[in-house]
Amino acid sequence: MAVTVRIPTPLRTLTGGQEEVPADGGTVAEVIENLEANHPGMKDRLCDDKGVRRFVNIYHNDEDIRFLDNLQTELKEGDTLSIVPAIAGG
Amino acid sequence: MTGSASLLVIGVGGLGSPVIDLLAASGVRRVTVVDDDRVEESNLHRQTAFTERDIGREKVACAIERLAIVAPEIEVEGLLTRFLPSNALSLLDGHSVVIEGADNLATKFLAADASRLAGLPVIQAGAVRWSGWAMGTTPESACLRCLFEDIPADRVETCAEAGVVGPVVGVLGGLQAALLARIVRGEAVGGELWHYEALDGGLRQTMVRRRRDCPLCAGEIRDLRPDRYSAACAA
Numbered sequence: 286m287a288v289t290v291r292i293p294t295p296l297r298t299l300t301g302g303q304e305e306v307p308a309d310g311g312t313v314a315e316v317i318e319n320l321e322a323n324h325p326g327m328k329d330r331l332c333d334d335k336g337v338r339r340f341v342n343i344y345h346n347d348e349d350i351r352f353l354d355n356l357q358t359e360l361k362e363g364d365t366l367s368i369v370p371a372i373a374g375g
Numbered sequence: 376m377t378g379s380a381s382l383l384v385i386g387v388g389g390l391g392s393p394v395i396d397l398l399a400a401s402g403v404r405r406v407t408v409v410d411d412d413r414v415e416e417s418n419l420h421r422q423t424a425f426t427e428r429d430i431g432r433e434k435v436a437c438a439i440e441r442l443a444i445v446a447p448e449i450e451v452e453g454l455l456t457r458f459l460p461s462n463a464l465s466l467l468d469g470h471s472v473v474i475e476g477a478d479n480l481a482t483k484f485l486a487a488d489a490s491r492l493a494g495l496p497v498i499q500a501g502a503v504r505w506s507g508w509a510m511g512t513t514p515e516s517a518c519l520r521c522l523f524e525d526i527p528a529d530r531v532e533t534c535a536e537a538g539v540v541g542p543v544v545g546v547l548g549g550l551q552a553a554l555l556a557r558i559v560r561g562e563a564v565g566g567e568l569w570h571y572e573a574l575d576g577g578l579r580q581t582m583v584r585r586r587r588d589c590p591l592c593a594g595e596i597r598d599l600r601p602d603r604y605s606a607a608c609a610a
Binding site (some may be wrong): 291293295304305338339340342344347348349350351352367369371372373374375 | 386388389390391476477478479480483500501502503504505506507508522523524525526527538544570572574575578581583584586
């Protein structure tokens, strides 16, 4: 399943500056594994041993995956995942 | 337009500056500005309430002068202090709405918690480099803890460390001012979250829903225990 992942500015050091990257996977967890394979370090920025880090949000299209099936949320071809980390500055 | 709202602005930095500039005719009658900082030269590219002649001056004094120019109908008070667990509720007292533009997550969570305990709507935002977010919350809506569950111990860059681009805080501060005007008009903005990515021109809106296990929405947070805000709180 090919999906598009929107990469927030703080994580673009891992994607060579790309704002969006393609990824494969039938679930959010599989996409994160695929991201890690192509952009090493990404999984650690998104997940800890309990799942998605508490200060990171992942949106499946426009819905927070915490209100879906979290990492097991199923994806369709062409879906978009958006990563929204806590951003502190002001 | 002379309004009736009484606004507390936490922090007059990159976000607070455009808020100050856009308060005219917003429906706000009175503003209290809280910040303990002074203007530095490195602030000027994004903190539009200040000019070179303000370098070294207290930000709250500059904000009072700025408001007298752009919105002379609004009563304004400046408090040279930080927004801390020990003074948060007393600072909120007497206000009807809060705008938070602090530069660290500890103060953002403190503002979220204190506003909820005080029963006030709070409009929050954060920015770094080329992106950021702004969110409106009311006592009945999702809150910052529904969005970001807790204060990360590390990994979160602040604008002091990573820098922030002037137009980014300009857009997000403008969104905060717009959310304020909508709250004053009685619109339901609670849970409305705006994401802004300047480089690809993206402005998206999503709705944050209450998490069932959010300790603030569940009423488990009943005080502002200082250890809950582990990083140093700055205005």
